Amino acid sequence: LLAKLSNVNDLDTLKKSLREIEQRLEKGEGNIREGVEGCIGNTPLIKIKSLSEATGCEILAKAEFLNGAGNSPKDRVALSIIEMAEEKGLLVPHSGDTIYEGTVGSTGISLAAICRARGYKAHICMPNDMAIEKSDLLLKLGAEVERVRPAPIVDQNQFVNLARTRAKEHTEDPEKSGRGLFADQFETEANWRAHFTGTGPEIYEQTGGQLDAFISGAGTGGTISGVALSLKSRLPELKVVLADPQGSGLFNKVKYGVMFDTKEREGTRRRHQVDTIVEGIGINRVTHNFEVGRELIDDAIRVTDEQAISMARWLVENDGIFVGSSSAVNCVAATKLAKQLGPGHRIVTLLCDSGARHLSKFWANTEPIGGTEKDVSLDNILEP
Ligand code: PMP
Numbered sequence: 390l391l392a393k394l395s396n397v398n399d400l401d402t403l404k405k406s407l408r409e410i411e412q413r414l415e416k417g418e419g420n421i422r423e424g425v426e427g428c429i430g431n432t433p434l435i436k437i438k439s440l441s442e443a444t445g446c447e448i449l450a451k452a453e454f455l456n457g458a459g460n461s462p463k464d465r466v467a468l469s470i471i472e473m474a475e476e477k478g479l480l481v482p483h484s485g486d487t488i489y490e491g492t493v494g495s496t497g498i499s500l501a502a503i504c505r506a507r508g509y510k511a512h513i514c515m516p517n518d519m520a521i522e523k524s525d526l527l528l529k530l531g532a533e534v535e536r537v538r539p540a541p542i543v544d545q546n547q548f549v550n551l552a553r554t555r556a557k558e559h560t561e562d563p564e565k566s567g568r569g570l571f572a573d574q575f576e577t578e579a580n581w582r583a584h585f586t587g588t589g590p591e592i593y594e595q596t597g598g599q600l601d602a603f604i605s606g607a608g609t610g611g612t613i614s615g616v617a618l619s620l621k622s623r624l625p626e627l628k629v630v631l632a633d634p635q636g637s638g639l640f641n642k643v644k645y646g647v648m649f650d651t652k653e654r655e656g657t658r659r660r661h662q663v664d665t666i667v668e669g670i671g672i673n674r675v676t677h678n679f680e681v682g683r684e685l686i687d688d689a690i691r692v693t694d695e696q697a698i699s700m701a702r703w704l705v706e707n708d709g710i711f712v713g714s715s716s717a718v719n720c721v722a723a724t725k726l727a728k729q730l731g732p733g734h735r736i737v738t739l740l741c742d743s744g745a746r747h748l749s750k751f752w753a754n755t756e757p758i759g760g761t762e763k764d765v766s767l768d769n770i771l772e773p
Pocket of ligand 1: 461493494495496606607608609610611612613668669670713715716741742
């Protein structure tokens with residue numbers, strides 16, 4: 390058979406690859422991952438070529454949608470929450486324990502997948518205006534789903550409050566087996582710590598510590614706080630920037646130290662619900678996970694829905710990268726930051742989830758992309 394490889398170069402190349410593999414195997418470095426948990430973390434860092442060429446900066450994005458349980462950075466958080474609870478004896482696999490969580494989707498999907506793998510049940514409370522494919526997916530994963538009317542955090546039926554109540558009801562109900570654990574992604578230490586020990590150090594390794602800025606949106610704040618804390622411990626000069634969708638109060642919190650919007654400080658009155666098509670980032674309260682790293686955030690960049698939609702199209706048209714709304718916001722803000730910093734800088738951001746999870750809402754706002762024609766210009770995306 391090998392004789393068919395008449396080209397000597399082919400044979401040499403094959404031998405060289407196999408020799409390298411054998412050397413790794415001798416060191417015990419096989420490539421088998423332990424279940425879905427083994428497919429979480431160590432995501433690739435991708436150079437976004439079109440944006441890098443257009444700005445003269447290197448714009449790099451961590452492909453978090455390649456996490457292999459729920460396909461978002463929330464896999465790291467869900468695993469961290471579950472492992473921390475198991476260590477404390479608050480969860481015991483296959484004992485009927487149920488995890489309750491309030492989520493706009495991604496954390497619920499990650500929890501539901503890992504719950505299946507570990508023998509827990511998942512009960513997810515989410516606002517009813519999130520893309521329907523997220524709740525469909527949760528049901529397919531066997532989670533119980535409660536979709537509730539969007540409400541302010543002071544309302545007991547707000548999705549996070551409801552999840553907390555449901556966990557308590559479970560624990561107090563003698564008819565129910567096992568315990569109810571409220572995952573509490575907005576307030577738990579397990580959230581930012583997952584990025585502090587995982588996402589941040591991975592970025593450090595993948596860039597060899599050579600980066601000028603990290604930029605990310607915040608929902609719970611776990612990503613930006615955890616990454617900022619780990620990277621700034623080694624790179625004190627690193628610029629950490631918040632990418633914030635329209636209607637979110639975090640922009641003003643970072644820029645002016647206050648949450649509310651006034652007419653002078655661009656925008657409308659503070660509202661409980663962030664008025665944007667973007668899902669997963671943008672919030673009008675300061676959570677523990679945001680507060681932990683807040684002082685390390687140097688600046689904030691605001692992104693409109695229109696800019697995010699145009700960027701999502703740009704990434705498909707130029708790079709073949711199909712992402713969801715929060716990733717698009719991150720990329721608009723990274724490009725604006727590149728323009729501010731000038732050519733020659735290296736900027737790292739995150740691609741959180743796939744566009745497939747946003748077909749019915751975010752992606753429904755755009756015409757089908759035609760053939761090889763390109764109809765999005767970067768100038769339009771960056772227009773204030
Ligand atoms: N992107 C998506 C799709 C999300 O669901 C979330 C979190 N809800 C984020 C980004 C934001 O991450 P964090 O909660 O760590 O701030």
